[in-house]
Amino acid sequence: MGGGAVAPRYDERMARSNRQRTSRRAVYETLRRKVLTLELPPGAALSENELAAALGVSRTPVRESLILLSQEGLVQIFPQVGSFVSRVDPAKVADAQFLREAVELAALDDLPAELDADLVEELRRNLAEQERPGLDLEDFFELDEAFHHALLRLSGHGSAWATVVSAKGHLDRARRLGLYDTATPTGFAAQHVEIFEAVLGGDAALARSAMRTHLRAVFDDVERVRARSPELFAKDTGSVPVRRNVVVWE
Amino acid sequence: MGGGAVAPRYDERMARSNRQRTSRRAVYETLRRKVLTLELPPGAALSENELAAALGVSRTPVRESLILLSQEGLVQIFPQVGSFVSRVDPAKVADAQFLREAVELAALDDLPAELDADLVEELRRNLAEQERPGLDLEDFFELDEAFHHALLRLSGHGSAWATVVSAKGHLDRARRLGLYDTATPTGFAAQHVEIFEAVLGGDAALARSAMRTHLRAVFDDVERVRARSPELFAKDTGSVPVRRNVVVWE
DNA sequence: CGACCAATGCTTGTATACAAGTGCTGGTCG
DNA sequence: CGACCAGCACTTGTATACAAGCATTGGTCG
The missing domain is CATH 1.10.10.10 (Winged helix-like DNA-binding domain superfamily/Winged helix DNA-binding domain)
Structure with a gap:
């Protein structure tokens, strides 16, 4: 370790360069x-x-x-x-479902007595957007993500969302397959409202129940689409090979 | 995509080569x-x-x-x-704690009526090992990992353990710092036994309570060691740089 | 005609060369 | 003596070259 540089200081200067x-x-x-x-x-x-x-x-x-x-x-x-x-692995989908349910329900148990006003307002605007008539499916997905994330932040465990996100990749893909059938997922938006109002009313038990119902409904969609498109799922080892799809990169 | 190879079949032959x-x-x-x-x-x-x-x-x-x-x-x-x-980020440690608690408690709620006999026997042997007198600290850590993993498998959500593992890296390091103080973590072993017996007795509420107490005890250790070795934790940006430690690779 | 087998194209794994950028160091100039 | 600044050593990011291995293919041999 001759003349040159040594380990630089470990200060917030580096936080800037974190913008990779x-x-x-x-x-x-x-x-x-x-x-x-x-x-x-x-x-x-x-x-x-x-x-x-x-x-x-x-x-x-x-x-x-x-x-x-x-x-x-x-x-x-x-x-x-x-x-x-x-391929969408049903076991991994179930795991993601279990993990997500565990985390989001635990967060509802951990809500503070005084809710953050800004977050409540953000959730309100989000729900209003969800009920807009001609809503794009991609936009709905973004709103759904933001809704659940904000709910987690409301309990003070917002950064746990990152773990949920990385774990629920399989679940997301399966959900997307399911939602491409139903024209507009109005049912989910209604469930979101139900959860939100229970949270606002301070009824933790009702919020838990509504959240569980909601997440289970999402999960059930997966099984439904699995019956329709088994080739996208794993475990059926003898299924179609799906040869080198031509991928166009616009 | 001329003459040569195309995408090979997607069968279990590949599972073998998964042994990377x-x-x-x-x-x-x-x-x-x-x-x-x-x-x-x-x-x-x-x-x-x-x-x-x-x-x-x-x-x-x-x-x-x-x-x-x-x-x-x-x-x-x-x-x-x-x-x-x-550095050990207290916020991330708290997140890992929250996530772990959520998952493991949810698993206890999801235990089947009929417990898997092999897993029960495995847990029994594990606990016996934990109480061996001259137990190495590293061995205890392995046993602790195996104990919690087996408990998760008992509820049928064993593969969710992988996510917990990757999320609790910060928690593990902090725990290790804490446990290096206490000569032997006999207290933790006793808590493990308490959880196990509640599970065997079918008392889900008691199991939950014991598990929560156990996990919180682990978490408290983190705060204790933080007071002693603040330079290993983040957020104190102006702290010692910790210059290029000489790492020997035996 | 069927089974076997070598050639060949692809794949990812690893090693190395070069590029762009940062921070310390030490000389220089005011 | 102090401030400035050019140069250097080191960092990671990217590109490329080579190595090892698998799967298909097409020929050959029984």
């Missing part, structure tokens, strides 16, 4: 979005070379993104064989 | 262990080049491992600056 606008982050977010929106369907082959060429970068950031997605369970990497978008 | 005995996996597990055991203390600088040289591999697997650890929150990467073992 690296190429890897861009690729990671792009791929993750395409997987969650089913633009890259379960079972699709992901070639590092092809993705790199299509995205205009080298293999390195693509590869590192795939490794991250692999740890999230959204991608499976088979050494010397290939990488694939994970 | 790659160099990256070895490096990842080594680094993760050293971080969790505090052999690489919070704040320590991690140079990709140094680690690569010490481990006898190139930068690539080291770098990819650091990226994975970074996503777990155990390592912080600052582009063009350096990588460091994350």
Whole structure:
């Protein structure tokens, strides 16, 4: 360790550089979005070379993104064989459901007596948006995410949301499959309102009950779509191979 | 997509190659262990080049491992600056505590009427081991992990353990700091027995109560050690830099 | 005609070279 | 003596080259 630099100080200066606008982050977010929106369907082959060429970068950031997605369970990497978008694994979906339910219900038990006014207002606006007539499905998903996240923040455990998010990847994809059938998920919006009003009224038991009903309803959708599109689910090992789908990168 | 290979079939043949005995996996597990055991203390600088040289591999697997650890929150990467073992963030510790409590308590609510005999026997042996007189601290940690994991499997949600594990990294480090003070954590072993007997007796409420007490006791240890070793915790941005610790790789 | 098998294209894993950026250091100038 | 500033050493990010392995393919042999 000769003359040069040593470990720099560990202060908030680094927090600035935390805004990693690296190429890897861009690729990671792009791929993750395409997987969650089913633009890259379960079972699709992901070639590092092809993705790199299509995205205009080298293999390195693509590869590192795939490794991250692999740890999230959204991608499976088979050494010397290939990488694939994970099929929807019913067991993992059930796990995500269990975890999400556990966390969100525990949060409802932990609500403070005095609710944060700003968050309540944010939730109110969110619910109003959800009931807008010509609502896009993608917008509804964003609102749904924000609703549950805000509810978690209301209990002071907002940062636990990140863990839920990374765990519920499989659940999200399955939900999306289910929601593409129903034209507009008005039922879910109504359930959201029910939960919110129970929270406002301070009725923890009712809030729990409503939340559980809501989350179970989402889960039931998964089983419904599974009967319709079994090839997107795992465990049916002998199913259709789903050969190299032609992926267009606009 | 000319002549050669296409996407191979997606069958159980691949499950075999899932045994990734790659160099990256070895490096990842080594680094993760050293971080969790505090052999690489919070704040320590991690140079990709140094680690690569010490481990006898190139930068690539080291770098990819650091990226994975970074996503777990155990390592912080600052582009063009350096990588460091994350300091113990009290907020993240609290999050991990909340998440763990939510999941494990929910599992206790979900216990089947008929308990799996093999798992019960496994738990019994585990608890017997925990009360062995001259128990190593590292062994106790392993037993503790196995105990909670088995309890989760008893409720049929064993695979949710993986998420808890990755989320509770910060909690584990903090616990380890706390347990290095107390000579032998006999108190925790006794609490384990209490939980187990409540589960066997079918008393869900008592099991919940005992589990909550147990997990809260672990959490309190964190605050205790924080008063003693503040430099290992974050938020005190002006604290000691902790310069490039000399890490020996035996 | 069927079974076997080598050639070939692809895949990911690893190693290395180069690029861009940061912080310390030490000399220099006012 | 103090402030400034150029240079250097080190960092991670990215690109590329090479290595090892699997699966399909197409020919050959029985």
